Amino acid sequence: MTAPNAALGGRRTLASRPVGGDIAFRAIATSSGVAVLLIMTLVGVFLAIRAAQAIEIAGWSFLTTEIWNPGDGKFGIAGVMLGTISVGVIAVLIAFPLAVGAAVFISEYAPSGLERPMITLVDVMAAVPSVIYGLWGFLFLQNHVYTVARWLSTWFGWIPFLDVPGSDPSNPLENITAYKSSIFLAGIVVAFMITPIMCSVMREAFAQAPVGEREAALGLGATRWGMVRAVVFPFGKGAMIGGTMLGLGRALGETIAVLMILNFVIAIQPNILKSGGSTISSLIAKDYAESGALALSALMAAGLALFVVTLVINFAAATVVARSRSGAEST
DSSP states (O other): OOOGGGGGTOOOOOOOOOOHHHHHHHHHHHHHHHHHHHHHHHHHHHHHHHHHHHHHHHGGGGGTOOOEEGGGTEEOSHHHHHHHHHHHHHHHHHHHHHHHHHHHIIIIISOHHHHHHHHHHHHHHHTSOHHHHHHHIIIIIHHHHHHHHHHHHHHHTTSGGGOOTTOOTTOTTSOGGGGSSBHHHHHHHHHHHHHHHHHHHHHHHHHTSOHHHHHHHHHTTOOHHHHIIIIIHHHTHHHHHHHHHHHHHHHHHOOHHHHHHSOBOOSOOOOTTSBBBOOHHHHHHHHGGGOOHHHHHHHHHHHHHHHHHHHHHHHHHHHHHHHSOTTTTOO
16 A cells, blocks of 8 residues: 555555465465474484484594494494595586586477477486486496496596505406495496486576577577577576585485495595495494494484584585576676
8 A cells, every 4th residue: 555645755655465365375385484494403403312322422533433333332424424425526526517418408409399308307317216226336337337447546546536555457357346336336326316306406497597688699699509608507507506506415315326336334435446435324224223222323423414414515505506696697
């Protein structure tokens, strides 16, 4: 409503009168947001309570100890945390260019008759159970990827994390098992798992880039690729960051596929091409059923650490996205 002094050039006051549908939508949206925050808080509180016994015994050494032997009171997540981060970083480094390339092709280059089937295919790939990817990686992929691992170790072994101690990659008779069931292989499999999720988020943003700015760039003589770099990428920058962080969160928490692939070794393993490794989620899945009271509390403490790391990553991503909202930098 307009105040009586509006006609005299005064300040207008607007008052909204929501109808029944608006009130219902506002109530549902508010309750949904509160429910999500409440559930996340309850999850954190539950993990903290169940982890209290282990944290009290281990103290700060829980973050720096690589041994996992709760029966003797010696346990920590240094080894499994490094493995978790390594798998996540490898997966994102591989998945990011694949996701960006697929999203750009679908939204900009794919023929009209091929666009919809490709969108459906990407969505279906995102819904494939992780155990299927794990079986594919264990039974098929590792029998071919180990040659890539040997090549990387041969030519780039001078880089510490690409070296395989105790192995001679140039020796054709070298046992190939030294290059199988590695963090590198687990990262590749997880990369294929998170690529469809990242691609879907990016494609949705790329498809919504302003038509006027697209046509203006092309009208000024830009190539299709030039238009993508000047208009589509800046517009979808927030979605690219958000999709990548969403994929990283999925990679850090992946359980079954990693457990099926890795030769489970709880130790600080900086050599990603070497057989062996572990992650927090796979450790929990492996030991949960046979753990006593203290061991179960230690597993909860490891889960709490992963929960905190995931929250920190997502909060950091949300901050970056908020500072670079889609379309804010498009020219």
